[in-house]
Amino acid sequence: MNVAGFVGLVLAHFLVGLTAAQSGCSHVVTRRDIMTLSPQEWDQMASVLQRMQNDGWFRYFSEIHNREFNNIHGNDNFFPWHRRFLRDFEEAGQRYDPDFAVPFWDELRDSRNPAGSPVLTDRRVGGNGFGGCVRDGLQQGWTMSFPGPHCLVRGYDRGGQMQSWYSPEFVFSMMQRYNDMHGFRENIEFTLHGSVHLGVGGDMATLYSSNDFIFFLHHANLDRLWDQWQSWGHQWTMDGRNHQGNSIGLNSGLPHYGDAVGSTMQLGVNRMCFRYSGTWGRRKSGNSLALVSTPPPNKGATSAEADLEKLPLPVLQKWFPALVSSARGNAPAGAAAGTNSTRSSSGSSERLVGHFLVYPAPLTDEWVGMHRFDKNKVAKTMEEAREFVDVLNRAGYRSPY
Secondary structure, eight states, X not given: OOHHHHHHHHHHHHHHHHHHHHHOOSOOEEXXXXXXXXXXXXXXXXXXXXXXXXXXXXXXXHHHHHHTHXXXXXXXXXXXXXXXXXXXXHHHHTTTOTTOOOOBOOGGGGTTSGGGOGGGSXXXXXXXXXXXXXXXXXXXXXXXXXXXXXXXXXXXTBTTBOOOOOOHHHHHHHHHHOOSHHHHHHHHIIIIIHHHXXXXXXXXXXXXXXXXXXXXXXXXXXXXXXXXXXXIIITTOOOSBOXXXXXXXTTOBOTTTOOBGGGGSSTTXXXXXXXXXXXXXXXXXXXXXXXXXXXXXXXXXXXXXXXXXXXXXXXXXXXXXXXXXXXXXXXOTTOOTTOSOSSOSSSOSSOOOSBOOOOOOOOOHHHHHHTXXXXXXXXXXXXXXXXXXXXXXXXXXXXXX
């Protein structure tokens, strides 16, 4: 498509979106786990994405992300801005298929061995480029046009492998321990957000990371986690500061778009005409590990939750405060509220099934500088993540993931 044609397409896209924002949602699409898409559904999605690439949409979104980078990272615009950005991408895809919805990658489920994820195979988005061109999957053979013509590049952070990411348990803990947007956002940015970008590498580790469709899968999952956190009593929680150091509220404007932050806070209304599968009907059912990340087939939601509730009470009080009341209700008769252990880490007659938690990948100095993060805050978060692993392993916890 020529430049004039694409400009006209973007203008029409803007006007259609403006009308939708003013009239509300007439059609709400469901964002699903990418691994639940049938081969036929994936082929349809791949066809839409190929047409978007051919018509210049990937360049368009990468230009925006690159230009706004410092305005939307390292400050509390992060979650509402990326929700708006993903919805913009989704609306562009709906020009080709009205049912187009960005899927999410449940990365926490694959956090122990990310490179082994079925998402990173030829049947989905493809795998490693070893610092060069992606060799298989969705974007094999694509020529990305921003910032200049190049193949889509990936390079895993350990050559042929990736360092482990943050566990479902750690993110579940973090979602319970932070009740303000600033604390929640900062800890997600310092942990899961960065580890996925750095683990995949290549274009994903640049300011124009949205060249890679993994970007959209990743940020859809982060948005899904935000939606869950919102449902746990934080639906309208918005605080902190923007890129200029000014306080953010629901009426603050989003960089590039100008929309009010408040217009992004609730799914299914305004322009946020989407929802997430598996959680929409259960969002308000309370804190649940299974809503953060789907347990393996042989480990149901109830048993995964019960394993955490068996942790010593002081561990629950520090790391899983929302589980304290249910753990007390399930405590054996005679168990004291202040006891140090409800499960012995050795010599227990209980057969422990699962895996030790492992240390997650830290952020690199280059990534910290690129995002203008506070080095001391990042170091404190990394130390906390390692402490979490040590404490749960010593307590005898074994992860089903």
